Amino acid sequence: MKFFLDTANLDELRDAAAMGIVDGVTTNPSLVAKEGKDFKTLVAEICEIVPGPVSAEVVSTEANAMVKEGRELAKIADNIVVKLPTIAEGVKALTVLAGEGVKTNLTLVFQPLQALIVAKAGATFVSPFLGRLDDIGHDGMEVLSEIRQIYDNYGFRTEILAASLRHPLHVAQAAKVGADIGTMPYKTFKSLLNHPLTDIGLERFLADWKAAQQ
Ligand code: E4P
Numbered sequence: 001m002k003f004f005l006d007t008a009n010l011d012e013l014r015d016a017a018a019m020g021i022v023d024g025v026t027t028n029p030s031l032v033a034k035e036g037k038d039f040k041t042l043v044a045e046i047c048e049i050v051p052g053p054v055s056a057e058v059v060s061t062e063a064n065a066m067v068k069e070g071r072e073l074a075k076i077a078d079n080i081v082v083k084l085p086t087i088a089e090g091v092k093a094l095t096v097l098a099g100e101g102v103k104t105n106l107t108l109v110f111q112p113l114q115a116l117i118v119a120k121a122g123a124t125f126v127s128p129f130l131g132r133l134d135d136i137g138h139d140g141m142e143v144l145s146e147i148r149q150i151y152d153n154y155g156f157r158t159e160i161l162a163a164s165l166r167h168p169l170h171v172a173q174a175a176k177v178g179a180d181i182g183t184m185p186y187k188t189f190k191s192l193l194n195h196p197l198t199d200i201g202l203e204r205f206l207a208d209w210k211a212a213q214q
Contacts, residue, residue: 001175004161004183005050008032008042012186013049024052026127026163026183028083028107029059040076047077053125055105057083058093066093074102081105081124086114091121098122105161110138112146119156125181130174131164140164141173148178168192 002023005016008031016022025046032039043056054077058069070082070093081103084090094104098121105125106118110133115126128147130140144162151160162179165171168191174182 001179002052002181003189004053004181005189006031006163006165006183006185008035008046009186010035010042010045010049013046016186016189017049022050022052022189024054024079024081024181024183025050026055026083026105026161028057032057040073043073043080044076047079051079053081053103053105054079055081055083055107055125057107058085061085061087061089063089063092063096066090067096070097070102070104071100083107083127086118091117094118094121094123098124107163109147110143112143112150115147115158115160116150119151119154119158123158125159125161127161127163127183129164130162130170131166133164134166141170141177144174144179145177168194 003021004024004026005022006026008027035042047054056073058066060066060069066084073082074080082097083105084093086106086109097104103124105127106123107127109115109126109128118126128144130144133140133143147160159180161181161183162174163183165182165184165188167188171182
């Protein structure tokens with residue numbers, strides 16, 4: 001399973017990337033707005049820190065305008081992925097951009113048919129938002145599992161990018177269900193390695209070592 005970081009914060013990205021297991025980055029307009037920087041400059045910096053796929057989202061809602069924005073975003077760096085909303089206009093834009101060889105990430109997916117449609121239209125990545133489904137009492141993991149089954153039934157090559165992962169259990173379950181990628185906030189990424197017995201064990205090893213030196 002590949003790990004993407006869901007952030008536009010450069011300090012978080014540099015720190016996480018140093019572990020050598022960050023395969024890509026997802027951003028969205030809300031995350032970019034929090035940084036208060038010029039969008040394209042920020043995205044270019046992110047693309048330098050992480051050489052893997054970096055999703056940058058369009059803010060237009062009409063297909064031609066999305067295509068125009070997408071083409072501009074794709075010029076920023078070779079590893080840019082144009083993120084498009086999963087609405088009819090987004091699928092039209094996807095068809096054009098995919099035809100031009102631009103990588104795409106279809107976002108805000110909440111049910112399997114949306115995922116089936118964007119795969120048919122040639123999306124590079126599909127982003128089901130698991131946490132936001134759980135927030136309203138639906139089963140995000142079940143939706144992920146249905147998308148996996150549909151893609152496997154028909155051999156779609158669109159990669160399933162499990163998004164809106166809020167805690168380590170989400171990441172572990174998404175891996176079990178067979179998501180190709182999990183994108184998560186920095187806080188979740190940092191907590192993946194945590195276990196109290198690891199901390200207690202290390203503390204004990206160091207204390208025993210110190211005692212033997214006296
Ligand atoms: C992914 O591409 C999205 O930016 C992200 O996972 C949304 O997560 P949230 O629901 O925690 O905002």
